[in-house]
Amino acid sequence: MIEYSEAEQRMVLKLVYYGPAMSGKTTNLLTLHELLPRQGRGDLMVLDTADDRTIFFDLLPFFLVAPSGLKIKLKVFTVPGQVKHDATRKAVLQRADGVVFVADSQLCEQANNGASFDNLEQNLSLVGQDIGSIPLVIQFNKRDLPDVISEAEVKRIWEPTGIPLHFSAALKGAGVVETFSTVSAMVYDHVDARFSLAAFHGLTRDDFLAQIVRSSGADG
Ligand SMILES: Nc1nc2c(ncn2[C@@H]2O[C@H](COP(=O)(O)OP(=O)(O)OP(=O)(O)O)[C@@H](O)[C@H]2O)c(=O)[nH]1
Ligand SMILES: [Mg+2]
Numbered sequence: 001m002i003e004y005s006e007a008e009q010r011m012v013l014k015l016v017y018y019g020p021a022m023s024g025k026t027t028n029l030l031t032l033h034e035l036l037p038r039q040g041r042g043d044l045m046v047l048d049t050a051d052d053r054t055i056f057f058d059l060l061p062f063f064l065v066a067p068s069g070l071k072i073k074l075k076v077f078t079v080p081g082q083v084k085h086d087a088t089r090k091a092v093l094q095r096a097d098g099v100v101f102v103a104d105s106q107l108c109e110q111a112n113n114g115a116s117f118d119n120l121e122q123n124l125s126l127v128g129q130d131i132g133s134i135p136l137v138i139q140f141n142k143r144d145l146p147d148v149i150s151e152a153e154v155k156r157i158w159e160p161t162g163i164p165l166h167f168s169a170a171l172k173g174a175g176v177v178e179t180f181s182t183v184s185a186m187v188y189d190h191v192d193a194r195f196s197l198a199a200f201h202g203l204t205r206d207d208f209l210a211q212i213v214r215s216s217g218a219d220g
Helices: 025-035 083-093 107-126 151-161 176-195 197-201 205-213
Strands: 003-005 010-018 045-048 054-065 071-078 098-104 136-141 165-167
Touching: 010 025, 010 083, 010 176, 025 045, 025 054, 025 071, 025 098, 025 136, 025 176, 054 083, 054 205, 071 176, 083 107, 098 107, 098 176, 136 151, 136 176, 151 165, 165 176, 176 197, 176 205
Parallel strands: 010 071, 010 098, 098 136, 136 165
Antiparallel strands: 003 010, 045 054, 054 071
16 A cells, blocks of 8 residues: 655555565565665664564665655565464555565475465455455575475466466575565556556656666576
């Protein structure tokens, strides 16, 4: 739910990394923070417990300016994946403009992925959003580990949904910037359809992506 103030020429967008516990959501943000140049982004705020598990959320903000003068802040959040933190997940998901679902590729985690995806669908509907219309990307993470679900099997299951898929090893930096770029492009298209970013503000999708990803040479 895009926050927009015409008087202040300001827009705030919200992206949420969702998924089961330990799938690598926080690691995606740490990797983005490490790989993307400092210009254009803010500081990373990570709220962990002692054992590295998110208890509330992590936040990495990005800042853009359109040729019209419109200032855009893109706030990238992670939710806590542990089942018991459902109320927090729902709160973080409020007013999201885009979602990355980070699945754990390990075979033993597939039931948790399914339960977490159902939880995403349910929580989106509880905050008044529809999983079929919000910009959404699925990332199968931890491809570097043994005993992972095959790419062919992931594609067989998920390609019919039409949701873009990425494969990653976030801890090693692979696939993280690509996932972020895909969802950011989808969020851009969503915002452009409503606020004419290109026509009124002179901000094309390529400019938008260039400002946040800054042609860092991508990862992987
Ligand atoms: N081998 C491997 N380990 C990973 C990868 N991504 C994350 N990890 C590890 O998995 C563990 C959990 O990662 P986090 O990023 O904290 O997971 P999370 O999804 O934020 O977990 P919660 O905050 O509890 O929901 C950490 O030990 C990470 O180093 C990966 O691509 N490969
Ligand atoms: Mg986390």
